Amino acid sequence: MSNSLASAAPYAPTLPARLPLVAAALWLTALLASAAPWLGELSPLALLQAFAGFNEDSYASVMAHFSWAPRVAMAVLIGAALGLAGAVTQQILGNPLASPTTLGVAAGSQFGVTVASLFFPGLLAWSADVPAILGGLLAIGMVIALTWRLGFSPVTVILAGLVITFFLGATNMAFLLLKGEWLGNLFIWGAGSLVQNNWQPFQDLWPRVIVLSFLMLLLMRPLQLLQLGETSARSLGAKVAWVRALALFLVVLLSATVVSRVGVIAFVGLAAPVLARLLGARTLGEKLVWSPLLGAGLLLLADTLAHWASTWGDGSLIPTGTTTALIGGPIILLALQSIRNTHHMPGQASNPPGFLPRRRSASVIAGVLLVLLAATVVISMGWSPGLEGWNWTAVTNWDDAWVWRGPRMLAAILAGVALGLAGTLIQRMTGNPMGSPEMLGISGGAALVMVVVVLSGIEAGRTVQILAATLGAAGALGLLILLARKHRFAGNQLLLGGLALYVFMDAGLRLVMAAGGTQASKLLNWMYGSTWLISETEALSLMTVIFAISTVLAIIVRPLTILPLGDVSASSLGLPVARARLALLLLAAVLTAAATVVIGPLSFVGLIAPHLARVLGQQTVGRQLIVAGLVGGVLLALADYLSRIVVYPNQLPAGLLAALVGGLYFLWGLSRHGKA
Known part of the structure; x- marks a missing residue:
């Protein structure tokens, strides 16, 4: 018996070779693509030295130090942070489609900053993180409240998260259309841009990312217990609700901190953990290591593509958030292949519905609706505000009013x-x-x-x-x-x-x-x-x-x-x-x-x-x-x-x-x- 156990030990899951190979290829491609425009003016060694300092006699060296190097560093830092946040989110919910973007955290953070810009500008002057964090907490709180009773099933969570994203996006758009002269720059920021002109934003951000990431890693052991299921995790002493709440709070803090600095960088937090899993990362430890590495490489490559598109185009800015969002659709479809419980859709439960209205005559209901429609038409054509206040347009003048109101x-x-x-x-x-x-x-x-x-x-x-x-x-x-x-x-x-x-x-x-x-x-x-x-x-x-x-x-x-x-x-x-x-x-x-x-x-x-x-x-x-x-x-x-x-x-x-x-x-x- 002991011999058989001893012989079984070496067959523990091993990391597939394709995972480090793909990660290395992604990083190499991203770095070469990012450095390519500079190699004609600076040597590879001089370009590497641009991260530490610059040659004041070389304009290219100065530009590389204050523009290219901090942009690369910011892309790597944010990509790693979002990759880690996505891996933790998927572990918490047991959902391969969960991420700060699909749960509405990014849209909520932008909504918080928008509201603060209009009504509480002093709060933004004190800290841009606070309204972003409050908005992110609002969004993810709505998702949790709506899907808690459905067991966080993948499809339901994603539907709730994306509809919350649509709803908050529509609210943001209403503010933009009404107050465009105040919010125009805010929505340029909201598209997600990593353009840098000094090292200060990176220096402000990296300590916060490191601290929040370290706190997430401290939760690794209780998060591992969640894989056993809620009942088993509780029997082993894990406080499941507290672990989930604390981990999600850290995810919101990390994601909102990133959004408050550079805008919405979409779907990196979804793509990195999905790619890590598809390439062979099985244990939580492997996912928490490889998701940040893949996220950093993905965002650096996406940012380089955005920079190239801006250069090749008419000079207008192509936001990094646009190029990262373009990978979101394929990643969702790719991740769907691994979902087995997509039958848990709202309204598809096997039990009978709890609310069945009494049947009513279709002709009576249709008649009432037609009367309401006719009343709406009459009010719309006749009762409207004008330069001299509210007034009633006589029926004899409806021919003139039709041109403006009728079509x-x-x-x-x-x-x-x-x-x-x-x-x-x-x-x-x-x-x-x-x-x-x-x-x-x-x-x-x-x-x-x-x-x-x-x-x-x-x-x-x-x-x-x-x-x-x-x-x-x-x-x-x-x-x-x-x-x-x-x-x-x-x-x-x-x-x-x-x-x-x-x-x-x-x-x-x-x-x-x-x-x-x-x-x-x-x-x-x-x-x-x-x-x-x-x-x-x-x-x-x-x-x-x-x-x-x-x-x-x-x-x-x-x-x-x-x-x-x-x-x-x-x-x-x-x-x-x-x-x-x-x-x-x-x-x-x-x-x-x-x-x-x-x-x-x-x-x-x-x-x-x-x-x-x-x-x-x-x-x-x-x-x-x-x-x-x-x-x-x-x-x-x-x-x-x-x-x-x-x-x-x-x-x-x-x-x-x-x-x-x-x-x-x-x-x-x-x-x-x-x-x-």
Whole structure:
């Protein structure tokens, strides 16, 4: 027996050779790429000496010492810090997709700095870390509160974290649109830039990073016990709740400290631990060693690419946060391959729902909604503020008022109908009441192509915008189909694939905010649903599209009724599941793309409308489609009216108002499912 144990000992897990080889190759590539522009002016030895001092007789040496060397040092320090924070976060939650970015910490920190800049500037003068830390704690606290009862399942945590990120981002954008003259530089900073002109920021940051990293490493032993499960860890004396709380607090401190110095550096904390695990790091000790090393190499390479892009372009700054965000989408999709419990989605529990509204007459509910819609139209056309205060526009003058108020109101109503229908299709198709058109990433694809058009310098009129948005939506749909085919278009993979596409849109948005200019302002207004750009022709074209698709919806009631029963039951009833899901996905994509051109890529109306239709007692597919379409129309008509009057004479994008309300509704709905 002892011989067999002795012979088994040497077969403990060993570190694969590919991990140090890949890490070394990554570092070598990043260092060579970073040093390449300087090698024509300085020798390798002189470039290395630039970290310690400079030759005052050599301009290149001075520039390397005060610009290149501190930028390289800052990239290595921050990349290592974020890699360690990501590894600890994934260990705490047992979630391979967890990171400071996907949990909303970075967006929360930026939100804290934004609020402090507007309302508490004295706090920023005292310390930029405090508002960033408070914002990060707010974000991660919301994620924990919403997903605690669901056991921190990977998909639910990521959905909650990214929706909190969207919601806080929309709030930040509202501040930017209202106070752009004060916050413009703040949002350039928020895109994430490692540009340095002296060593002072590095010298201020490195002691804090070292101390916080050391405190994290002190938690290594109790964190290892979490791998055994909560019950086993408690039986061994670990205070699980305290360990999690303390470790997450240190993660927020470290991440927020970085954000307060250089802005949002996205997805390094996700990419580094995922790569370490995929390359063979198995134990917690190995992950805590190799994640910082890979994070430092990744960020140095990403920062070098951002610097090259700035040099090769027209001279405008390309933020490092943009290049790091571009790796986030592929990393999410790569990490999904290792997730086994993606079935833990909100609303997919096997137990019966705790809330089933009483059925009500569809004709009565539809009639009430039509009356509300008509009242909203009358108020929107007639009762508005002007130069002499609030006044009523007589019906006889509505012809003149229509030019300014009519097309945008009609387009908002139609976009709401389209999103209500698309949301119902998606929720029925995936069996997930937390699904929405925004989560498919189709509207994100439309927005991404719009970003490319603006950055290319093309004069983007409304025709070009519509064509670009349609092309982007179609491309995102095609990519989504390729990603989800392997899983027979299952709901979880569709939603997470869509979220990965949104990561790319976020990268483009940060790039636009950093670039600034008139075109960027127009694009940002469109992306958050500026209905004042709509012409009467465009509104009528949207009406034609929606009417055409509505005629098709009459024949898909049966597939939508059967699909929630599950693949096996649906197939046994003669439904070709994969083809049915593909057809429904196409219909939802066309509706979403049409609405995105009008209302922007993020409004959450497609999430709210089907829910409200169900709350109003419409359980069958056909009735839910009709009522959800009407609810969506009422919601966006009201949002368009409020966007005109809330901050008059300024205007807020209607889609932004809808996104703020919709984000709150999403989080509230997630918490209800958690309690169930």
